[in-house]
Amino acid sequence: xxxxxxxxxxxxxxxxxxxxxxxxxxxxxxxxxxxxxxxxxxxxxxxxxxxxxxxxxxxxxxxxxxxxxxxxxxxxxxxxxxxxxxxxxxxxxxxxxxxxxxxxxxxxxxxxxxxxxxxxxxxxxxxxxxxx
Numbered sequence: 001x002x003x004x005x006x007x008x009x010x011x012x013x014x015x016x017x018x019x020x021x022x023x024x025x026x027x028x029x030x031x032x033x034x035x036x037x038x039x040x041x042x043x044x045x046x047x048x049x050x051x052x053x054x055x056x057x058x059x060x061x062x063x064x065x066x067x068x069x070x071x072x073x074x075x076x077x078x079x080x081x082x083x084x085x086x087x088x089x090x091x092x093x094x095x096x097x098x099x100x101x102x103x104x105x106x107x108x109x110x111x112x113x114x115x116x117x118x119x120x121x122x123x124x125x126x127x128x129x130x131x132x
Contacts, residue, residue, distance in 0.1 A: 010041035038062025
Protein backbone atom coordinates (compact mmCIF):
# COMPACT_ATOMS: atom_id res chain seq x y z
CA UNK A 1 0.00 0.00 0.00
CA UNK A 2 1.47 3.36 -1.01
CA UNK A 3 1.63 6.21 1.42
CA UNK A 4 -0.91 9.00 1.05
CA UNK A 5 0.69 12.24 -0.12
CA UNK A 6 -0.02 15.41 1.84
CA UNK A 7 -0.98 18.61 0.02
CA UNK A 8 -1.34 22.06 1.57
CA UNK A 9 -3.65 24.44 -0.33
CA UNK A 10 -3.12 28.10 0.59
CA UNK A 11 -5.71 30.41 -0.98
CA UNK A 12 -8.25 32.90 0.34
CA UNK A 13 -10.76 31.75 -2.29
CA UNK A 14 -12.64 28.69 -1.00
CA UNK A 15 -13.84 27.88 -4.52
CA UNK A 16 -10.22 27.51 -5.66
CA UNK A 17 -9.44 25.22 -2.73
CA UNK A 18 -12.46 23.05 -3.54
CA UNK A 19 -11.54 23.03 -7.24
CA UNK A 20 -8.01 21.85 -6.41
CA UNK A 21 -9.31 19.12 -4.12
CA UNK A 22 -11.79 17.91 -6.74
CA UNK A 23 -9.21 17.88 -9.54
CA UNK A 24 -6.61 16.10 -7.42
CA UNK A 25 -9.06 13.55 -6.03
CA UNK A 26 -9.48 12.34 -9.62
CA UNK A 27 -5.82 11.30 -9.81
CA UNK A 28 -5.15 9.95 -6.33
CA UNK A 29 -5.89 9.76 -2.64
CA UNK A 30 -4.44 12.76 -0.82
CA UNK A 31 -4.49 14.17 2.67
CA UNK A 32 -5.39 17.85 2.29
CA UNK A 33 -4.93 20.79 4.63
CA UNK A 34 -5.87 24.33 3.70
CA UNK A 35 -5.24 27.88 4.84
CA UNK A 36 -7.04 31.08 3.85
CA UNK A 37 -4.15 33.49 4.38
CA UNK A 38 -0.38 33.46 4.13
CA UNK A 39 0.40 33.52 7.85
CA UNK A 40 -1.78 30.48 8.52
CA UNK A 41 -0.24 28.86 5.44
CA UNK A 42 3.24 29.13 6.95
CA UNK A 43 2.05 27.77 10.30
CA UNK A 44 0.35 24.81 8.62
CA UNK A 45 3.36 24.12 6.40
CA UNK A 46 5.57 23.90 9.49
CA UNK A 47 3.22 21.59 11.38
CA UNK A 48 1.69 19.51 8.54
CA UNK A 49 4.94 19.14 6.53
CA UNK A 50 3.19 18.56 3.22
CA UNK A 51 4.66 16.82 0.19
CA UNK A 52 3.43 19.71 -1.98
CA UNK A 53 2.16 23.25 -1.45
CA UNK A 54 -0.27 24.99 -3.83
CA UNK A 55 0.08 28.69 -3.08
CA UNK A 56 -1.97 31.68 -4.24
CA UNK A 57 -0.29 35.05 -4.71
CA UNK A 58 -2.97 37.57 -3.72
CA UNK A 59 -4.08 36.88 -0.14
CA UNK A 60 -4.69 38.82 3.06
CA UNK A 61 -2.14 39.07 5.89
CA UNK A 62 0.81 37.82 3.79
CA UNK A 63 0.86 37.45 0.03
CA UNK A 64 2.10 34.31 -1.68
CA UNK A 65 5.47 35.82 -2.59
CA UNK A 66 6.13 36.61 1.07
CA UNK A 67 5.01 33.12 2.11
CA UNK A 68 7.19 31.49 -0.54
CA UNK A 69 10.23 33.47 0.62
CA UNK A 70 9.64 32.49 4.26
CA UNK A 71 9.16 28.80 3.39
CA UNK A 72 12.45 28.77 1.47
CA UNK A 73 14.27 30.21 4.53
CA UNK A 74 13.16 27.37 6.82
CA UNK A 75 15.26 24.19 6.74
CA UNK A 76 12.16 22.06 7.39
CA UNK A 77 10.15 23.51 4.45
CA UNK A 78 12.76 24.72 1.95
CA UNK A 79 12.65 21.54 -0.15
CA UNK A 80 8.87 21.19 -0.36
CA UNK A 81 7.78 21.71 -3.98
CA UNK A 82 5.53 24.73 -4.54
CA UNK A 83 3.00 25.44 -7.27
CA UNK A 84 2.14 29.12 -7.48
CA UNK A 85 -1.46 29.32 -8.63
CA UNK A 86 -2.52 32.89 -9.28
CA UNK A 87 -4.94 35.19 -11.03
CA UNK A 88 -2.58 38.17 -10.87
CA UNK A 89 -2.23 38.43 -14.64
CA UNK A 90 -6.01 38.40 -15.05
CA UNK A 91 -6.84 40.80 -12.21
CA UNK A 92 -3.82 43.12 -12.41
CA UNK A 93 -2.69 42.67 -16.00
CA UNK A 94 0.81 41.80 -14.78
CA UNK A 95 2.93 39.11 -16.40
CA UNK A 96 5.01 37.28 -13.86
CA UNK A 97 6.40 33.76 -13.81
CA UNK A 98 8.70 31.34 -11.99
CA UNK A 99 11.83 32.85 -13.56
CA UNK A 100 10.79 36.32 -12.35
CA UNK A 101 10.33 34.90 -8.86
CA UNK A 102 13.82 33.45 -8.99
CA UNK A 103 15.26 36.85 -9.91
CA UNK A 104 13.19 38.73 -7.33
CA UNK A 105 13.16 36.25 -4.43
CA UNK A 106 16.25 34.14 -5.05
CA UNK A 107 14.30 30.90 -5.61
CA UNK A 108 11.86 29.63 -8.20
CA UNK A 109 8.72 27.60 -7.51
CA UNK A 110 8.48 24.25 -9.25
CA UNK A 111 5.49 25.55 -11.23
CA UNK A 112 3.70 28.85 -11.79
CA UNK A 113 0.17 28.69 -13.21
CA UNK A 114 -2.29 31.42 -14.10
CA UNK A 115 -5.91 31.12 -13.00
CA UNK A 116 -8.18 29.87 -14.30
CA UNK A 117 -5.97 26.82 -14.45
CA UNK A 118 -6.61 24.05 -16.96
CA UNK A 119 -7.51 20.93 -14.92
CA UNK A 120 -5.46 18.45 -16.96
CA UNK A 121 -2.36 20.64 -16.81
CA UNK A 122 -2.78 21.03 -13.05
CA UNK A 123 -3.20 17.28 -12.56
CA UNK A 124 -0.16 16.45 -14.71
CA UNK A 125 1.98 18.99 -12.87
CA UNK A 126 0.99 17.61 -9.46
CA UNK A 127 1.55 14.02 -10.63
CA UNK A 128 5.02 14.91 -11.89
CA UNK A 129 6.03 16.78 -8.74
CA UNK A 130 4.80 13.99 -6.45
CA UNK A 131 6.12 11.19 -8.63
CA UNK A 132 2.75 9.47 -8.95
